Amino acid sequence: xxxxxxxxxxxxxxxxxxxxxxxxxxxxxxxxxxxxxxxxxxxxxxxxxxxxxxxxxxxxxxxxxxxxxxxxxxxxxxxxxxxxxxxxxxxxxxxxxxxxxxxxxxxxxxxxxxxxxxxxxxxxxxxxxxxxxxxxxxxxxxxxxxxxxxxxxxxxxxxxxxxxxxxxxxxxxxxxxxxxxxxxxxxx
Numbered sequence: 001x002x003x004x005x006x007x008x009x010x011x012x013x014x015x016x017x018x019x020x021x022x023x024x025x026x027x028x029x030x031x032x033x034x035x036x037x038x039x040x041x042x043x044x045x046x047x048x049x050x051x052x053x054x055x056x057x058x059x060x061x062x063x064x065x066x067x068x069x070x071x072x073x074x075x076x077x078x079x080x081x082x083x084x085x086x087x088x089x090x091x092x093x094x095x096x097x098x099x100x101x102x103x104x105x106x107x108x109x110x111x112x113x114x115x116x117x118x119x120x121x122x123x124x125x126x127x128x129x130x131x132x133x134x135x136x137x138x139x140x141x142x143x144x145x146x147x148x149x150x151x152x153x154x155x156x157x158x159x160x161x162x163x164x165x166x167x168x169x170x171x172x173x174x175x176x177x178x179x180x181x182x183x184x185x186x187x188x
Contacts, residue, residue: 004075026130
């Protein structure tokens with residue numbers, strides 16, 4: 001599961017983690033083992049290095065059968081995890097209070113990984129909606145090409161790095177050659 005954890009006040013942290021626990025209970029009722037980031041070594045306040053937190057979250061998200069993301073509180077990490085899921089072919093379900101849904105980012109709502117958006121009024125309704133929806137989404141196959149999507153992303157990153165190095169070499173060669181006659185040279 002994914003949800004805001006950093007930068008929350010004490011009462012807000014308690015409110016959202018109660019929702020996260022409800023999501024985990026529904027996932028377990030639907031037959032999945034839930035990862036609870038607020039109860040993990042990566043939770044805010046831990047001494048874990050940021051790079052280790054990223055690797056841990058990346059492994060959890062890309063190895064999941066389904067990501068349930070609470071989007072009722074804006075969070076950079078949630079958006080990152082939705083994108084991690086998309087690149088790995090992991091389906092995502094967004095959950096949010098009905099009265100907060102209008103403030104949810106259209107970028108998150110429009111992600112191709114998002115298979116369902118559930119708006120709830122209370123914790124009891126959330127649990128019932130989630131159990132049925134998780135069973136339904138979990139029964140569907142992962143997004144097409146899950147491993148090939150990650151491999152394509154890695155290839156794109158490597159290709160992009162090679163292109164950047166090639167452009168840098170080309171700029172350096174042009175500087176060594178000097179300005180072309182009739183043109184004003186600009187500093188790069």
